[in-house]
Amino acid sequence: MRRDVSGWGRFPRIEAEVARPRDEASLRDLLGRGPVIARGNGRSYGDSAAQPKGTVDMRGFARMLEFDATTGVLTAEAGVILGDVIAAFLPRGWFPPVTPGTKFVTLGGMIAADVHGKNHRRDGSFGRHLAWVDVMGPDGTVTRAAPGDELFAMTVGGMGLTGVILRCAVRLMPVTTGWIRQEMHVTPDLDAAMQVFEAAQSQYAVAWFDCLGRGASLGRSLVMLGDHAAVADLPAARQARPFEVPLRRRKSVPLDVPGGALNRHTIRAFNAVYHAANARKAGASLVDWDRYFYPLDAVQDWNRIYGRKGFAQYQVVLPLASARAGLAALLDTIAKAGQGSFLAVLKRLGPQDSRLSFPMEGYTLALDFPARASALALLDRLDRITLDHGGRYYLAKDARVSAETLHRADPRVPDFRAARVAQNMAGFASAQSERLGL
Amino acid sequence: MSRQVTLLGARSDIALACAHEFAAAGDLVTLAARRAETLTADARDIELRHGGTVTLREFDALAPDHAEFVAGADLPDVVICAVGLLGDQTSDERDAAAASAVFRTNFEGPALALAAYANAMEARGSGVIVGISSVAGDRGRATNYIYGSAKAGFTAYLSGLRNRLAKTGVHVVTVKPGFVATQMTEHLDLPDKLTAQPAEIGRAVKTAVERRKDVIYVRGVWRLIMGIIRAIPERVFKKLSI
């Protein structure tokens, strides 16, 4: 059926032929007739999961297949939602080894984007925790690929461009409670924030940035370190039921907020309030898993606050050596333009060797911009800074970078493209891969 | 206390959503369907997510003898019938065999299957019977009256059954979904605001069973919509295309 599809940013919107197969036979029928791309839960921001001629909604493959309670290995179909994995296995003492900032993603989407969490430096990306993936190739045959295999290396982080992921086996991580011991550092500037990251011993670390601060407050931020709490860390009243956490009421954004509501004044005010509120909580506290990992999931459809035109996220990683200078230049340019969002997130990534995955050792900055001409022009200026500092783009967030910029930023792109052609995988193509010559 | 819940026509997205909902509450679920073995992975999925053991049973709503099927296992506390067939109105208007299949699958089969459960539950003096009918049965329209009239028959049947069993401890719930995003409606372009996800039906059915509701609409707005559609005088209605 023809439908309008878009990513979480609701920009761009693409009219696409969408099919929702439920079994391998009907999926196989969709292949070989023209370009197709798999789609998970549409939580990538731009056009990664859309193909006008054939978008394959994989949410019809959403069954958990097996669980080994001694090793924590979960075998499941690619359309299973991460939040359902947590709901089923956290009460039994298991948590995803890597999680993005929303639990409304599919396992297939997590593999294809090789997602990273706040623990990348310590635990690597999602792909590191996979035992194998089953991939349906261009001719409809299904291959089980494991670490060490070429198909595995290309599929993890391959943005759906190597085939359709059907199933996977992922090692969950043992935990003893549903709580995180959080330590909040309020830092005055970028240098101080980076010092906290470099010194951190915790499993998790993330910083929230005020990108509208200027001069002395440039880089004013909250750095949140975290570790899974042990039962003994919980208040006595919670120790008997360590996986139980207070219910969260989901709020929703019922209508598109008119385009102008989210301007620099509201963002600046929001940032100041957020910063002041959190500064009071500086120090140690216990936070439940849902509020810690998924603060935004409480507001259903929060992507509507950017209005009908949608928004674009800019996420790049800068290598360690040039991160300080590059981040300062990016933040300064954004602050001068007065266009930043309240969602500016900084994370420290560890080393990673991969075919197309995003992470490399350094710092990654992510922030949202309304999809209007002035902001998009600013992003073009940011591209120059990113290129000058050896930065790389996160395809799962991208909706607008040019092929030329991507190829200059990421020398792996031509090799990946060539390997795809050599292995007859070019029939898997998204609007994004066509835009970028991937 | 965990309940035993049997789903008839269990491959349906709505039935599976109900199965998850009850299993999540600790109930023991039986999935009854044609080619039941093809539901093995779904049964395992329910077990992995919610614990408990799921039973599979071979079931054809058009089989001649449902009493035998009912007697073939422990009588459940709750039986939910999701069997249905949308058909293709335009071609079914000229294809008696196809139209008959729609009539029988939406009315005769479900009614006779639930009749067998009703008799056994009446003898026991307890139980809940849930029939998934449809708002399409609230008024016949040119675009879907073959399906709609069969659902109207099923709705009337459930109403009568509820009336008969009211004094016996057996309760009957009529569920009238509006649009639901399932396999049945995959090829249709449904309006987002009026279209429920199967999980919403699952939650609504479980609540209706627990609160002993008689007739529910999901989403609730359909009660209003169908109230308006039913109120239009026939001489006006017959000229409308809705």
Ligand SMILES: Cc1cc2nc3c(=O)[nH]c(=O)nc-3n(C[C@H](O)[C@H](O)[C@H](O)COP(=O)(O)OP(=O)(O)OC[C@H]3O[C@@H](n4cnc5c(N)ncnc54)[C@H](O)[C@@H]3O)c2cc1C
């Ligand atoms: C609020 C928010 C916070 C986020 N935080 C993070 C974060 O911290 N870290 C991070 O790494 N990411 C983050 N993301 C991005 C998100 O994790 C990825 O975009 C992820 O891929 C989304 O999964 P999905 O199931 O929605 O996939 P989709 O968006 O539907 O698809 C994403 C890509 O995966 C491919 N794909 C999906 N399913 C399959 C399949 N079965 N077979 C083959 N290819 C498939 C698609 O072709 C596409 O290229 C965040 C997103 C949001 C909205």
Ligand SMILES: NC(=O)c1ccc[n+]([C@@H]2O[C@H](COP(=O)([O-])OP(=O)(O)OC[C@H]3O[C@@H](n4cnc5c(N)ncnc54)[C@H](OP(=O)(O)O)[C@@H]3O)[C@@H](O)[C@H]2O)c1
């Ligand atoms: N989707 C909607 O918008 C909507 C709206 C209102 C009401 N409903 C009703 O909701 C119920 C569930 O439908 P659904 O949307 O989930 O669609 P569905 O997936 O098509 O479910 C219908 C089910 O009925 C089963 N069935 C048909 N004939 C049968 C028979 N003779 N014996 C046993 N099972 C039989 C089918 O099983 P097989 O796989 O074996 O064919 C199928 O699993 C139906 O009664 C439908 O009319 C649906």
